[in-house]
Amino acid sequence: MKKLLLAAVFCFYSLVAVAQSGYEITINLKNCNDTLAYLTYYQFDKTLIKDTCTTIKNGKIVFKGKEKLDKGIYSLVSQGKSIYFDFFIDENTQKLELKSEATQNIGKELTALNSPLENNFFSYVQYINQQNKDFQAFKQTAKLATKKDTLELNNKAKEVEKNINNFEENFITDHKGSYIADVMNLKAEKLLKDIPKASNGRPDSIQVYNYYKKHYWDNVDFTDDGIIRNPFFNTKLKRYFESVVVMHPDSVFVEIEKIMTKTKPGSLTYKLLLAHFTYTYETSKIMGFDKVFVYMSDKYFKTGKANGIYDDNDVVQKIIKRADKLKPLLIGAMAQDLFMIRAEDFPKMKAMGFENAKNSEEMTNVYYKNVDQVSKMYVKLSEVKADYTVLLFWDVDCGHCQKEVPILLEQYNDLIKEKKDIKVFSVYMQHEGDKYLKYINENKLPWINVYDGAHYNNAVEKYDVYSTPVIYILDKNKVIKAKRIDASQLKTMIKAIDFETKKGK
Numbered sequence: 001m002k003k004l005l006l007a008a009v010f011c012f013y014s015l016v017a018v019a020q021s022g023y024e025i026t027i028n029l030k031n032c033n034d035t036l037a038y039l040t041y042y043q044f045d046k047t048l049i050k051d052t053c054t055t056i057k058n059g060k061i062v063f064k065g066k067e068k069l070d071k072g073i074y075s076l077v078s079q080g081k082s083i084y085f086d087f088f089i090d091e092n093t094q095k096l097e098l099k100s101e102a103t104q105n106i107g108k109e110l111t112a113l114n115s116p117l118e119n120n121f122f123s124y125v126q127y128i129n130q131q132n133k134d135f136q137a138f139k140q141t142a143k144l145a146t147k148k149d150t151l152e153l154n155n156k157a158k159e160v161e162k163n164i165n166n167f168e169e170n171f172i173t174d175h176k177g178s179y180i181a182d183v184m185n186l187k188a189e190k191l192l193k194d195i196p197k198a199s200n201g202r203p204d205s206i207q208v209y210n211y212y213k214k215h216y217w218d219n220v221d222f223t224d225d226g227i228i229r230n231p232f233f234n235t236k237l238k239r240y241f242e243s244v245v246v247m248h249p250d251s252v253f254v255e256i257e258k259i260m261t262k263t264k265p266g267s268l269t270y271k272l273l274l275a276h277f278t279y280t281y282e283t284s285k286i287m288g289f290d291k292v293f294v295y296m297s298d299k300y301f302k303t304g305k306a307n308g309i310y311d312d313n314d315v316v317q318k319i320i321k322r323a324d325k326l327k328p329l330l331i332g333a334m335a336q337d338l339f340m341i342r343a344e345d346f347p348k349m350k351a352m353g354f355e356n357a358k359n360s361e362e363m364t365n366v367y368y369k370n371v372d373q374v375s376k377m378y379v380k381l382s383e384v385k386a387d388y389t390v391l392l393f394w395d396v397d398c399g400h401c402q403k404e405v406p407i408l409l410e411q412y413n414d415l416i417k418e419k420k421d422i423k424v425f426s427v428y429m430q431h432e433g434d435k436y437l438k439y440i441n442e443n444k445l446p447w448i449n450v451y452d453g454a455h456y457n458n459a460v461e462k463y464d465v466y467s468t469p470v471i472y473i474l475d476k477n478k479v480i481k482a483k484r485i486d487a488s489q490l491k492t493m494i495k496a497i498d499f500e501t502k503k504g505k
Helices: 002-020 116-141 147-174 179-187 205-215 233-244 249-262 268-282 290-301 313-329 343-352 360-369 371-377 399-417 433-443 487-504
Strands: 023-029 037-043 046-053 060-065 072-078 084-089 095-100 339-342 378-380 388-394 422-428 448-451 470-474 480-483
Touching: 046 060, 084 095, 084 116, 084 179, 116 147, 116 179, 147 179, 179 233, 233 249, 249 268, 249 290, 268 290, 268 313, 290 313, 339 343, 339 371, 343 371, 343 433, 343 448, 360 371, 371 378, 388 399, 388 487, 399 422, 399 433, 399 487, 433 448, 470 487, 480 487
Parallel strands: 023 095, 388 422, 422 448
Antiparallel strands: 023 060, 037 046, 037 072, 072 084, 339 378, 339 448, 388 470, 470 480
């Protein structure tokens, strides 16, 4: 009997535990006429759908699930997106009741019936909205006809910014230890308040910057996945690497490593940050920042530290392969040698049978049959003598090339007039020699005009020529100093390299 009683008690508590698990969010909107609503949440730079309510009766919206919601900022989005507002979910708000009787500005009268902290968050949102509304009203009445008007508007903007910063600081202090305070902490700017004077009597901008950078991530817990489920984290991270960190690959390495060591390996934050940094610098348009991508591959992907961040392991292998391909092409790397044939030697190569070979086997036979003669015809990139060698990969029939090559020729001629020791190693990426020779003669290209007549180099892979034109700048030692530049940038880049060279002496 005693055992049966204990079993019954255990069963009762188990049922209670089950009943208390999961989530249930009830939102009563008196004037909601939609029939469908979504529960969405922020995750890094995306907004994702978590749940859908397909039956809205008398403005009552219910989202319910058996498993608890992850800590984060969530949103109600109505079917026509006419209703949209944020609220937060943590351990204490899995059972949440929200209410608004407003007809238009629902967020202004939004209240939580069972969460005082949620109401404080709504008060914060309402305060920010009111501050912005007041500023816009002031802006509309401002005439901006004189410098005084503009100064007044700027002062008003500073006043609003100061009010919001003070409100946020007090909010964070008053609710320290809560999730919503952590979210506000990500939004808040850590600024030096008592700015000292520099030797010139002006505010010391260096100290302002150093303080800002040093305290940028204060009180941010990278081990808590909740930090990535709010609208402020991605913006803060992006601003840090675009505006705070010194724009140099080596500086970026250091900052990435600082952040990654603060995360928990294998956590969602770890995975998303790793994927973010890898993709950002693989696709970066800033010259030289592919070095960061190569660093990510060597540091994380090749060592197994990136395992699990992608569902498909083939993605990891593709990243490693791509990084290995780019490594020899990084700024500062020695250019890989090329063994090319002069354009004017096309008839000789054709007579040997290179242009008639139908497959790789026939091409190999033709090559070894004429290897001694071909070897004497090679023009090697490594043997070009010049302070600067412009390595150009292009195609006569390429529309973009037809625009860029004349610009490059003009820039080249200007540099020659400036007595620059510069040569262009012009590589035609096709094998239609007659067409190539015609273009050279008609446009009077005074360059080292070559092509891969012996099919020996595979420049597409060696120099990552996935489209044309592609332009590299090499120094006198054939070190890559610039790459993938527009033709119009040639003179500017040469001057910049000159300046860096002189500065380094």
